[in-house]
Amino acid sequence: MYMYVDVLDARPKLSEHHKILFDDKKISIPWEEGKTSHFQHLWIRDHCQCPECFHPDTKQRLLNTFSIPNHVRPESVEATETGMQISWKNGHKSFFTWEWLHLHSYNPRLERYLSPQFKLWGSEITECPPEVEYESVMETEKGVAEWTRKIYIYGFCYINGVPVNPDATKALIERIAHIQHTHYGGFWSFTSDLASKDTAYTSLPLSAHTDTTYFSSPAGLQLFHLLSHTGGTGGQTLLVDGFRAAKLLRDEDPTSYRILSNTRIPAHSSGNNGISIQPYAPFPVLNHHPVNGELFQVRWNNDDRATMDRWNDPDEVEAFYDAIRSWNEVLKRRESEYWEQLVPGKALIFDNWRVLHGRAAFDGSRTMCGAYVSRDDFMSRFMMTNSKREDVLRAL
Ligand SMILES: [Zn+2]
Incomplete structure (x- = not known):
């Protein structure tokens, strides 16, 4: 019904042949479909979905964005069955589901735009x-x-x-x-x-x-x-x-x-x-x-x-x-x-x-x-x- 839907009808899956990588700037997630999504650390830290950072009821950001260091970097990144777990250098942990990461992938955009199903009439x-x-x-x-x-x-x-x-x-x-x-x-x-x-x-x-x-x-x-x-x-x-x-x-x-x-x-x-x-x-x-x-x-x-x-x-x-x-x-x-x-x-x-x-x-x-x-x-x-x-x- 809404304007954007995920490109995959099935649940997005990680590639079996490639691993999640990260460098000083970004995390790279290889998908089974052959594309790789890149997320900058600053962005992914700002979008943490944990209840300390994102209010589960109001759906509003609780995290103070301006407390994140410019050069924030994960300590470790781990793929689980359902999503990606990040441990940050200060001990904070973030978890993102594969669905969320795929839907919000911005580099490249993976979502498909669906035209609204208007029925035109005379x-x-x-x-x-x-x-x-x-x-x-x-x-x-x-x-x-x-x-x-x-x-x-x-x-x-x-x-x-x-x-x-x-x-x-x-x-x-x-x-x-x-x-x-x-x-x-x-x-x-x-x-x-x-x-x-x-x-x-x-x-x-x-x-x-x-x-x-x-x-x-x-x-x-x-x-x-x-x-x-x-x-x-x-x-x-x-x-x-x-x-x-x-x-x-x-x-x-x-x-x-x-x-x-x-x-x-x-x-x-x-x-x-x-x-x-x-x-x-x-x-x-x-x-x-x-x-x-x-x-x-x-x-x-x-x-x-x-x-x-x-x-x-x-x-x-x-x-x-x-x-x-x-x-x-x-x-x-x-x-x-x-x-x-x-x-x-x-x-x-x-x-x-x-x-x-x-x-x-x-x-x-x-x-x-x-x-x-x-x-x-x-x-x-x-x-x-x-x-x-x-x-x-x-x-x-
Ligand atoms: Zn958090």
Whole structure:
């Protein structure tokens, strides 16, 4: 489930033909697979896993790193059945399992990167959208595991059988994590009523966008629950898989893909009196993982885009407009758009780092409620319900 796994499916084994060696600087561990891992003494001493150096419960370092002499050196190194035992010159003993050493080998890196198993979707998802039952999520950890797994894989999930009231909806989202508060508050519930002529909560259509592009770290998940819709029709919810749209753009128009990956777009939220939220720096539409290069976040809200008055070269302006026009065209294709009429009792949750949302115009009076959960809190819940705790912590 996590990003990195050990290269070996079986337990890593020491070579039978070569021995562990160490010199003044490093320890060299020859593996059965033919590679040799080198660990500098200073590094290996700093990562001692013994309960004096590493707290077994908090998983935090207890060792004072700065007490280690620069030229620290083992007195002896011994291979046992399960791992490597080091006796240091001052008498301290360290033990590392073969699994730990193999997983954390940095010279060379031995781990293999596994791409997350995302399922990309278009309008056809309407036939079989991911869903879970309210009761199962509320009553079992297995239910939460299934729910968070579906959100991770598809970027969204329905919850059926939700009692039609704000309290039950709030309890539902809190099964993942505490609610992420913003300048709009925490859990929200409001009625859009044309009769009130309140333009703040209008009934106008909204094209596909992600929320909070003006945060340094945008809201992670968003949940919607339609509590009632009376005296009118419309208001269907629109979802677009941003990862699928990005893939299409990359295949069909790589120049635009590159521009959307590199052009930083300023954004802000300043409509509320006394508030102007801005990220610490502008971010591109398509954000890639700094280590593995994969797309991990889509930020797109054309309405919240601030004035773009910083260009390396003024000729970039036209190219940028070409790129967002091309992106907009992919997003608005019939096969990119998945429309669904939400109904009371069926809540929707989606990954705001991947899935864009919007809605059709409506008339009458609608009451919706919902909330955000931060991305880090979601990922923690997802990993800990879908993997053994030891397996998650092992990779730290
Ligand atoms: Zn120790």
